[in-house]
Structures are given as C-alpha cells and as structure tokens.
Amino acid sequence: MAVIKSVLREELQNSIRMKRSYEKALKKLPKGALVARSIKGHKYFYIAERKGVKVAYKYKGKVNDAFINKYAEAKALRAKYRNLLSKVKVQIAFLKGSLRGKKEI
Amino acid sequence: MEKKKYELCLEVLKRFQKAGILDGLILIGSWSLYFYQYYFSHTDFTPSIRTRDLNFLVPLPSIIRQKTDIPELLKDLGFLLDFRGSKGYIKLQNPDLIVEFLVPERGRGTDKPYKLPNLGVNAQALRFLDFLADNIIKIKIDNMSIIVPHPAAFALHKLIIFKRRTKSEKAEKDKEQALMVIDYLIKTKAEAELKRTFNSMPKKWQNKVLDSLKSLDRLDIITLLG
Numbered sequence: 178m179a180v181i182k183s184v185l186r187e188e189l190q191n192s193i194r195m196k197r198s199y200e201k202a203l204k205k206l207p208k209g210a211l212v213a214r215s216i217k218g219h220k221y222f223y224i225a226e227r228k229g230v231k232v233a234y235k236y237k238g239k240v241n242d243a244f245i246n247k248y249a250e251a252k253a254l255r256a257k258y259r260n261l262l263s264k265v266k267v268q269i270a271f272l273k274g275s276l277r278g279k280k281e282i
Numbered sequence: 283m284e285k286k287k288y289e290l291c292l293e294v295l296k297r298f299q300k301a302g303i304l305d306g307l308i309l310i311g312s313w314s315l316y317f318y319q320y321y322f323s324h325t326d327f328t329p330s331i332r333t334r335d336l337n338f339l340v341p342l343p344s345i346i347r348q349k350t351d352i353p354e355l356l357k358d359l360g361f362l363l364d365f366r367g368s369k370g371y372i373k374l375q376n377p378d379l380i381v382e383f384l385v386p387e388r389g390r391g392t393d394k395p396y397k398l399p400n401l402g403v404n405a406q407a408l409r410f411l412d413f414l415a416d417n418i419i420k421i422k423i424d425n426m427s428i429i430v431p432h433p434a435a436f437a438l439h440k441l442i443i444f445k446r447r448t449k450s451e452k453a454e455k456d457k458e459q460a461l462m463v464i465d466y467l468i469k470t471k472a473e474a475e476l477k478r479t480f481n482s483m484p485k486k487w488q489n490k491v492l493d494s495l496k497s498l499d500r501l502d503i504i505t506l507l508g
Contacts, residue, residue: 180458183451184333191334195375198362253358261360264377 182276189272192265199262206255209235211248224248287378288316290359291336292424294381297355299426303401306346307429310384310414311337314430315459320421321433322466330459334380340398340405341415342385351402356381371395372403386411409446413487414439417479434472434479437463441494442487457498464503473506480507 209226212234222245223234237244291313298304309317313336316329340346353363353374361374361381372395374381385396387407395404417435420427431439440460447453467476480488495504 179451180454183449184455187333191375191380192377194364195362195377198364198375202362257358257360261377268377 185272185275189269189276192268192272196262196265196269199258199265203255203258203262206251206258207248210252211237211240211245287334290376290378292426293359294336294356294379295426295428296424301350301355302348303346303350304426305429306340306344308339308341308415308418309337309428309430310339310411310436311335312459313337314436315463317421317423317428317430318433318436318463318466320423321419322470325466325470327466330455330462334378336379336381337384338381339384339386339411339415340401341412342388344398344400346400349400349402352381353402369394370404371406374403382406384408384411386415388412410439410442410487413483417482432475432479433463433467434476437461437467437476438479438483438491441491445490445494457494461498461500464500468503468506477507 209224212223212225213220214223215221220239222237222240224237226233226235295304295309298307312329312333319327319329353361353372356374356376359376361376361379364373364375365371366373372383383398383401383403383405385398385405385407387409391409392407396407397404414431414435417432418429419432420429422428430436437460440456440463444453444456444460447456464476467473480491483491492504492507495501495507
C-alpha cells in the first residue's frame with residue numbers, strides 16, 4: 178500500500194506542476210485568431226480576439242506566410258494544450274481523491 | 283488511460299526512430315519492465331505498477347551524431363519543457379508521459395545537468411548506469427528495435443540501488459521489481475544468464491547485490507549466484 182501511495186503522491190506533484198506549465202504555455206501563445214476577409218478579390222487579415230462578451234477585430238492587412246503559419250500553429254497548440262490541461266485537472270482531482278481515501282472526491 | 287499511455291509511448295519511440303536517434307537510446311526504468319512482457323512472452327509475466335516517467339539512458343560517448351531538437355520533435359504531441367530543481371534538469375511532460383534523459387555518472391560525479399546539445403536537452407548523471415548500458419537486449423515491436431537493459435542487468439541494478447534510495451517506498455518498489463524479474467528469469471531457465479551478468483560485475487558491486495539479497499532473505503538466489 179505504501180508503494181502505491183508513494184507513486185500516487187509523486188504523480189500528483191507531477192500533475193500539479195504540469196497544470197502550471199500548461200497554463201503558462203497557454204498565456205505565452207499569441208492571443209486571438211487570424212481571420213481572413215476577401216474584399217474585391219484581395220485577402221485582408223484581422224486578429225479576432227474575445228473581449229468579454231464581444232469579439233474585437235484588429236486590422237492586420239496583408240500578411241506574409243510566416244505570420245499565417247504562426248497563428249495556425251498557435252491555434253493548433255492552444256486546442257491541444259486546453260485539452261491536455263483539462264485532462265491534467267481530471268487527474269489531479271482523481272489523485273487527490275485517491276490519496277484522501279474514503280472521503281469524498 | 284493505460285492504452286493511451288502505451289500508444290503515446292510508441293509514438294515517441296517512432297518519432298525517435300524516424301529522427302535516427304532510437305539506436306542511441308536505451309529505455310530504462312519502469313517502462314523497460316513493461317517491454318519485458320515480450321521477452322517473457324511465453325509466461326504470465328505482468329509488469330508491476332509504473333509511473334509516467336519514460337526514462338532514456340544515453341550511453342557515453344553517445345553514438346548519436348545527427349542533430350535533433352527533441353522538444354520540437356514532441357511539441358505537437360503536447361509535451362512541454364519543464365526545468366526541475368535548482369540545477370534545471372529538463373523533463374518533457376505530457377499528462378500521460380514524462381520524458382527524461384539520463385547519462386552514466388563517472389568519476390567524482392556532479393549534480394549539474396549533463397548537456398546533450400545534439401538532442402536539445404540535458405540529462406541527469408546517475409551512478410551504475412554504465413552497467414545497464416553494457417548489458418542490453420533489443421525488443422522488436424511495430425517495426426522498431428527498442429533497446430532495453432537485459433532483465434538480469436535490470437534486476438541486479440535494482441538490487442544495488444535500492445539501498446541508496448532516500449524514499450523507503452521507492453526502495454520497496456525497486457526490491458519488488460528486482461525479485462519479480464529474477465523469479466521470472468529462474469522460471470524461464472535463464473539462471474545462466476543471470477549468473478553470467480552477475481559475474482561480469484566488479485567484486486564490490488557483487489558484494490552489494492549479495493548484501494541486498496541477504497537482507498531480503500533470498501538465500502536461494504545467493505546460492506544460484508554462488
């Protein structure tokens with residue numbers, strides 16, 4: 178039993194650290210999403226960012242491929258990190274519950 | 283959960299293989315124990331409890347020549363760089379796995395991370411790892427050849443290090459794993475391999491193993507090694 182508890186404790190500490198890391202990584206990603214609008218056959222870009230209940234659009238104009246890729250990568254990573262963050266939160270709740278024993282989770 | 287962990291582990295290994303670095307890495311720790319089920323395939327060997335730590339030993343001098351940015355290689359799988367302790371050992375963490383690198387400690391030893399610039403990470407230097415690097419087997423899975431320590435070396439190594447553990451629970455886990463693997467080596471009539479590996483150890487290490495077995499009251503194994 179002591180071995181299992183020790184493994185669970187170690188895993189809980191790891192998960193807590195991981196939660197912090199994912200929150201930090203999410204903050205580091207560029208905010209907003211890159212949105213393209215076609216006007217008279219030309220593509221113009223905006224950064225769409227949620228501000229409370231509203232979504233604000235910041236004009237960026239014509240951007241290069243590197244800029245587009247940067248936001249595409251950030252979008253994919255944000256989705257991935259959010260998903261993993263929620264997974265870590267579930268793990269933390271489970272591990273805390275397991276270590277508490279009979280008390281409610 | 284376990285299936286996902288295994289799939290992610292295989293994906294990490296596949297990426298290492300594609301990058302051409304898998305041959306220069308030895309999978310150690312509780313995950314190597316997991317792969318021993320293929321070595322003991324004709325038995326009911328069931329790996330015991332394991333953590334998320336996926337530990338890779340980089341034998342020194344490293345045979346890895348090509349540059350690979352491992353954090354970048356695993357980034358899209360959600361692995362984040364984490365710097366542990368005051369010295370900044372690098373770990374790559376994901377809710378299902380934590381990838382870590384180790385190197386054998388030599389001479390007086392140091393608590394500073396060992397830089398692995400070719401891999402874009404650093405490693406923790408630990409004692410007795412050369413012994414694992416010198417006694418390896420290859421396990422074939424999914425068109426990959428995964429290098430793990432020979433089960434005999436794994437068990438004997440655990441018998442040396444469990445007394446050095448500061449946490450008693452970790453020592454308990456080491457003992458349990460070592461004896462389980464030795465029992466399966468005996469069961470599969472691989473005692474000769476166990477004895478050969480034991481005889482290849484320096485006398486001082488052999489005494490450590492024998493002391494450990496004495497403290498565990500496993501005179502049967504001592505007789506076998508004698």
